[in-house]
Amino acid sequence: MRLAWRGTELRLLIPLVILVPLGFAVTHIAVSNALDPGPLGLAIAYVALVLAAHLALVMLGHRGDQLLLPLAATIGGVGLVMLNRLPQDLTGMTLFGVQIGMAGTQLAWFALGLAAMVAIAVFFRDDGALRHYKYTWAAAGAVLLVITFLFGAEVNGARLWLHFGPVGFQPGEAIKIVLVVFIAGYLAENRALLSDALRRIGPVKIPPLPYLLPMLAMFAIVMGIVVISKDLGTALLFYGIFLVMLFVATGRRSYVLVGLLLFLAGSFAAYQVFAHVRVRVDNWINPWADPTGSGYQTVQAIYAFGRGGLFGEGLGQGLPLISGHLPIPAIQTDFIFTAIAEELGLVGAFALLALMAALVFRGLRIAILARDDFSSLLAVGLIASIGLQTLIIVAGNAKLIPLTGITFPFVSYGGSSLLASFVVLGLLLSISHRSAMETAAPMAEPSSGQAS
Amino acid sequence: MTGEALRILILVAQFAFVGLLYLVLFAFARSLLHDLRSAERTQEAAREGIGRLTVLESPEDEPPVGRSIALGPINSIGRNVNSTIFVEDDFASATHAMLTFRGRAWFIEDQGSTNGTFVNGHRIDRPVALSYGDEVSVGRVRMRLEH
Numbered sequence: 361m362r363l364a365w366r367g368t369e370l371r372l373l374i375p376l377v378i379l380v381p382l383g384f385a386v387t388h389i390a391v392s393n394a395l396d397p398g399p400l401g402l403a404i405a406y407v408a409l410v411l412a413a414h415l416a417l418v419m420l421g422h423r424g425d426q427l428l429l430p431l432a433a434t435i436g437g438v439g440l441v442m443l444n445r446l447p448q449d450l451t452g453m454t455l456f457g458v459q460i461g462m463a464g465t466q467l468a469w470f471a472l473g474l475a476a477m478v479a480i481a482v483f484f485r486d487d488g489a490l491r492h493y494k495y496t497w498a499a500a501g502a503v504l505l506v507i508t509f510l511f512g513a514e515v516n517g518a519r520l521w522l523h524f525g526p527v528g529f530q531p532g533e534a535i536k537i538v539l540v541v542f543i544a545g546y547l548a549e550n551r552a553l554l555s556d557a558l559r560r561i562g563p564v565k566i567p568p569l570p571y572l573l574p575m576l577a578m579f580a581i582v583m584g585i586v587v588i589s590k591d592l593g594t595a596l597l598f599y600g601i602f603l604v605m606l607f608v609a610t611g612r613r614s615y616v617l618v619g620l621l622l623f624l625a626g627s628f629a630a631y632q633v634f635a636h637v638r639v640r641v642d643n644w645i646n647p648w649a650d651p652t653g654s655g656y657q658t659v660q661a662i663y664a665f666g667r668g669g670l671f672g673e674g675l676g677q678g679l680p681l682i683s684g685h686l687p688i689p690a691i692q693t694d695f696i697f698t699a700i701a702e703e704l705g706l707v708g709a710f711a712l713l714a715l716m717a718a719l720v721f722r723g724l725r726i727a728i729l730a731r732d733d734f735s736s737l738l739a740v741g742l743i744a745s746i747g748l749q750t751l752i753i754v755a756g757n758a759k760l761i762p763l764t765g766i767t768f769p770f771v772s773y774g775g776s777s778l779l780a781s782f783v784v785l786g787l788l789l790s791i792s793h794r795s796a797m798e799t800a801a802p803m804a805e806p807s808s809g810q811a812s
Numbered sequence: 813m814t815g816e817a818l819r820i821l822i823l824v825a826q827f828a829f830v831g832l833l834y835l836v837l838f839a840f841a842r843s844l845l846h847d848l849r850s851a852e853r854t855q856e857a858a859r860e861g862i863g864r865l866t867v868l869e870s871p872e873d874e875p876p877v878g879r880s881i882a883l884g885p886i887n888s889i890g891r892n893v894n895s896t897i898f899v900e901d902d903f904a905s906a907t908h909a910m911l912t913f914r915g916r917a918w919f920i921e922d923q924g925s926t927n928g929t930f931v932n933g934h935r936i937d938r939p940v941a942l943s944y945g946d947e948v949s950v951g952r953v954r955m956r957l958e959h
Contacts (some may be wrong), residue, residue: 368843375836383833391846427843434836654928674826704830711833718840725847 364421369414371459372430376407376437379499382676383441386752389678391445402463403482405438406470412661413474417789420482424793425726428785429477431772433718436778439771440466442700445676446692452508462692462773469775473782480786481793490733494545501538509588520701533780537787538599540741543602547609548733579622583630590636593756597748599623604744608727609737644762658685660697661757664702672705692773694765698757712771726792735791742784839903862913864955865897868947869954874900874907880958887911889950890923903927911948918942918957 388398421690448461647655723743905925
C-alpha cells in the first residue's frame with residue numbers, strides 16, 4: 361500500500377503535545393499547591409496513542425478526512441484532563457489484580473477505540489456487508505435490546521448494562537450504530553417512494569399509510585425503550601437521529617412535522633403514565649421543590665455553572681467537596697460538561713462546544729461528498745448521533761431540557777460510549793476515504809499541510 | 813516559592829491552557845474555511861466543465877443572441893425569473909423545460925409547457941438524451957448545447 365501524507369492532520373495534532381500535559385500539570389499544581397507538575401505519564405501516553413493512530417493511517421495509505429481525528433483527539437484530551445482531575449476512586453477497573461484509576465481506565469478505552477477506528481477506517485472498504493444485510497443488523501439490534509431487558513443490570517432506575525465478568529458493557533451504544541445502519545439502508549432503498557407520493561389532508565401533505573409504517577415502527581421501538589429499559593436519553597437520541605435521517609433522505613417537512621407531533625403526544629402520554637418520566641420533568645420545571653432529594657443533582661449543577669462564570673474557577677480549583685464527596689453525582693459521566701464549565705468557565709465550555717460543532721460540520725461535509733445514497737445517509741446518521749448526543753446532554757446539564765442520562769461523546773467516562781464514538785469516527789473516515797478515491801484527481805489529493 | 817507567586821503561576825498556566833485551546837480552535841476554523849473555498853473552486857470548475865448553452869436565436873433578445881450560458885447539473889428553462897435560464901419570450905411557459913446532467917449524459921424534459929420543447933426541430937414528449945451540438949428550442953428561443 362502507498363503512503364498517504366496527512367500533513368493537515370499532523371499539523372492539527374501537534375498542539376495536543378503541549379495541551380494535554382499542560383492541563384495535567386496545571387491541575388496537579390493547583391490541587392497540591394506546590395510547584396510539582398505531578399505524574400504526566402497518562403497525558404504523554406494519550407498523545408502518543410493519538411499520534412500512533414495518525415501514523416497508522418499514514419502508513420496504510422488512508423486518504424480520508426484529515427480533521428476528524430484531530431478534532432476528536434482535542435475534545436477527548438480536554439475530557440481526559442478533567443477525568444484525571446476528578447477523584448480517581450469514583451470508578452475504575454481492576455485488571456489482573458492491578459487497580460487502575462479512572463483516567464487510566466479511560467486511557468485504556470482510548471487505546472482500544474483508536475485501534476478500532478484505524479481498523480474500520482482502513483479495512484472497511486466495502487459497505488455491502490452493511491447495506492445488504494440491513495434487516496439482519498436490525499434483528500441483531502432488537503435481540504440485543506431484548507437480552508438487555510432480560511439479563512441487564514439496573515442502575516439508577518434504567519436497565520442498560522450487560523456484564524461479562526469484570527467488564528460492563530452498554531448495548532445501547534452498539535444498538536445506536538446498528539440502528540443508523542438499518543435506517544440508512546432502508547431510506548436509501550425507499551427514498552423515492554417516501555418523497556414522492558404525498559396525499560393532501562387539510563393544510564398538510566401526508567404520505568400514504570404504507571410509507572408511514574416504518575416511522576410508526578420506529579416510534580414504537582423508541583416507546584419500547586422508554587417503557588422497558590426506562591432509558592429516556594437513548595430513546596430521545598434514537599428518535600432524533602431517525603427524524604434527521606428521514607428529513608435528509610426525503611426533504612419533506614411534513615415527515616418532521618408528523619414525527620414531532622407523535623413525539624409530543626408520546627411525551628405527554630409517558631408523563632401521565634410513568635413515574636420516572638414525571639420525576640425528570642418535575643425536576644426540570646422546578647428542581648428547588650426538592651433540592652436535597654430528587655432535585656439535588658440539577659440544583660448542584662446549576663450552582664456549579666454559576667461558580668464557573670465567564671472564566672471558570674481554574675483547573676483543579678472548582679468542585680468543592682461537600683462532606684468529603686463531590687457535590688454532583690455522576691459528574692464523570694452525565695455531568696462532565698458541568699465540571700468543565702465550572703473549572704474552565706463559559707470560555708472553556710464554549711471552546712469545547714465549538715470543537716464539537718466543527719466535528720459535526722465535518723461529518724456533514726463527508727455526507728455531501730459521499731458517492732452514493734447509502735454512504736451519504738450513513739454519514740448523516742452517524743454524525744447526527746454524535747451531535748444530538750452532545751446537544752441532549754449539554755442541554756440537560758444546563759436545565760434547558762429535562763435531564764436524561766447519556767454521555768458526552770469523547771469526553772464522558774465510559775468504555776462503551778468511547779468505543780462507539782470511535783467506531784463512528786472510523787466509519788466516517790472510511791466513507792470519506794472511498795469518496796476521495798473515486799472522485800476525479802483534484803479532490804483525491806486532500807490539501808497538504810502547507811496549503812492552508 | 814511563595815504562595816502568591818504560585819497563585820500567579822497557576823493563573824498564567826490556566827490562561828495558557830484555555831488560550832492554547834482557542835489557538836487550536838482557530839487552526840481548525842482556518843482549515844475548515846480553506847476546504848470550503850477549495851470545494852467551491854472545484855465546484856465552479858466542474859460546472860464550467862459539464863456544458864454550456866449558446867443562444868442562436870432570440871427575438872426578444874433576452875437572453876441575447878450569442879451569449880453562452882454555463883450550465884450546472886440541473887437547469888430550469890422558462891419565463892419564470894427564478895429559472896436557471898430565464899427566457900423572455902411570449903411563446904415560452906413559466907416553467908418550460910428541465911435540462912439535467914445525469915451520470916454522463918445531458919437530458920431535456922418538457923415541463924408541460926403550452927407550446928412544447930423542440931430538439932433539433934422535433935417536438936419531444938418524453939425526456940430525451942442530448943448530445944453536444946444538439947439544438948434546443950423553447951418558444952422562439954433557439955439554443956445549442958456545447959461542451
